[in-house]
Amino acid sequence: VFKSGLMMKPIFDKARANPKKVVFAEGEDERVLRAVRTIIDDKLATPILIGRPRVVKARIEKIGIDLKIGRDFELVNPQKDSRYKDYWQLYHEIMQRSGITPDIAKAIVRTRPTVIASLMVQRGEADAMLAGLTGRFPKILQHIQEVLGCKNGVQQAATLSGISTEYGNFFFCDTYVNPDPNAEQIADSAILAAEKLRDFGKIPRIALLSYSSFGSRDGESPNKMRKALQIIQAKAPDLEIEGEMEADIALIPELRESIFPNSKLKGRANLFMMPNLDSANMAINLLRNFTKGVTVGPILLGCKQAAHVLIPTASVRRIINMTAIAVVDAQHKDAER
Structure with a gap:
């Protein structure tokens, strides 16, 4: 098998x-x-x-x-x-x-x-x-x-990569296309990626990742992810998504609950929206090698x-x-x- x-x-x-x-x-x-x-x-x-x-x-x-x-x-x-x-x-x-x-x-x-x-x-x-x-x-x-x-209303195609590990199945976006997507592109990609997760039989639980958690720090990356969240909430208000947040907070619900109890994201995230191509590509390759997981993709979106x-x-x-x-x-x- x-x-x-x-x-x-x-x-x-x-x-x-x-x-x-x-x-x-x-x-x-x-x-x-x-x-x-x-x-x-x-x-x-x-x-x-x-x-x-x-x-x-x-x-x-x-x-x-x-x-x-x-x-x-x-x-x-x-x-x-x-x-x-x-x-x-x-x-x-x-x-x-x-x-x-x-x-x-x-x-x-x-x-x-x-x-x-x-x-x-x-x-x-x-x-x-x-x-x-x-x-x-x-x-x-x-x-x-x-x-x-591209599909109507989509600025730029993106890619979604999945990985199957002993700890569960996780998805990362954008792993191959956009070196530095803007907030609108991240929002488009998140909505498209969520649709694809449903094809895999998954309920998308989305984390917008950065080096800041819920306004704890300012900078180009956290500001971009905050703006992406606003766009996504306007376009797809039913999505279970939260951000911006650090990776450990996306993975550990108890930690997230302790610092941001009103989070719309419940449980462990399974779709990680990354601020740029560097972070997305490195994250999935590190995870694949550390866990001996098997990757699926890249899946072209848009x-x-x-x-x-x-x-x-x-x-x-x-x-x-x-x-x-x-x-x-x-x-x-x-x-x-």
């Missing part, structure tokens, strides 16, 4: 109830091929892979798994696809005022599988996408946002369509987990239409 299994069970159950078409930008990667076999067996999604047929066939034979192009998955060949003209023309239409000429659009669509995957989702040929096993996270995210954009950016070190299990999360996202997008 994988360590992330219990944490992911509600997501897997939802995905199996209504599988969606998921396109994988790095369809030639052996990890994707191994993941696809499990995704098919577990009926989580209908996979679409981007890759060269010769390379994909050779790698399937090399790793010795029972997969066949056409029977088990659709393969999009970036070097030869009947929709190539439609793709580059759509990409040019989207990017023509960003210095992208028709010739540049043609070259990008031939060579950037993330762009192809994004265009497939935009055109409705796939319901969700995963990319990022090769390349740098910011560049992959840039391609996705250029084609798909994208107009169902899309996620994998990290280059992603394991087969992480790809499977993120596929299920992408399917559930796509289900939500359908419900919103």
